[in-house]
Amino acid sequence: MSMHFCFEPMNVAEAEKLTRWHYQPPYQMYNTTSDETLIGSFLDPENAYYSILDNGELIGFCCFGKEAQVPGGDYTKDSLDIGLGVRPDLTGQGRGQMYIADVLNFARSNFNPTLFRITVAAFNERALKAWKKAGFQQIQSFQALDDKELFIILVRHI
Template sequence: MHFCFEPMNAANAEKLTRWHYEPPYQRYNSTSDETLIGSFVDSQNAYYSIQYNGELVAFCCFGKDAQVPGGDYAKDALDIGLGVRPDLTGQGKGQMYIADVLDFARSKFNPRVFRVTVAAFNERALRAWKKAGFQQVQAFLAQDDKEPFVILVQHI
């Protein structure tokens, strides 16, 4: 299964703001407001729609928007954020999403190191990234809400 990546547009940004995750993943729920949608479509924030058969199934972003304030991002790496549509999570397909996102990132940005920041409670995501070859290098508390996060890297 290979996905199609396109720069985020307003229609897809609006769709993903309506995604609703069940507990304990509700922290990923957002609201549909113009500021958030504007952030998703701003090309400097490097958000991409991930589609399969013309249907929005996930999104990703690269760079600063994939970071969580409080983590140490001093070392050079390409930060990756990934969100999968709620009804498609927990089905054991994380490796497909991750592999295609990494392939896309390699072709677009040619990084030496990939980095992801994952909420510590999100065991599914941590397992998926580790299975993809990422290793934990840091744990920290987010600046704003003091929630624990983990930073993982993969050297290319």
């Protein structure tokens, strides 16, 4: 299956770029700051962060495994957790299915999972709609342990 985008393990320059991304309300919870600890976590191979590139330009990032989980959710079922972030100026343009399809294809070929799982903030209707359109079904909602934000877990069989 052909992919639109290129995936590469996150490097320092890309990690620093994405810490400067600025999301407008109500998406400001996704804003980060550039600090050594955060950049280090983006670069740690254990955390499986990948840059999503379009003709060499950073347009998003994804991560797999524990880094894509939110403390407070039930992650006991064996699944591949996926995190996905798209550059702020590229969100809301109807390209969600393309990003999701490429991330799932990349995940399928690199991790060989039996079940995909995604955790989305409940207020993020745009993301919830995109993941549901991609065949994901809600199985749980919960409050995050740290900020009590409501999250929804969705899964899709391979």
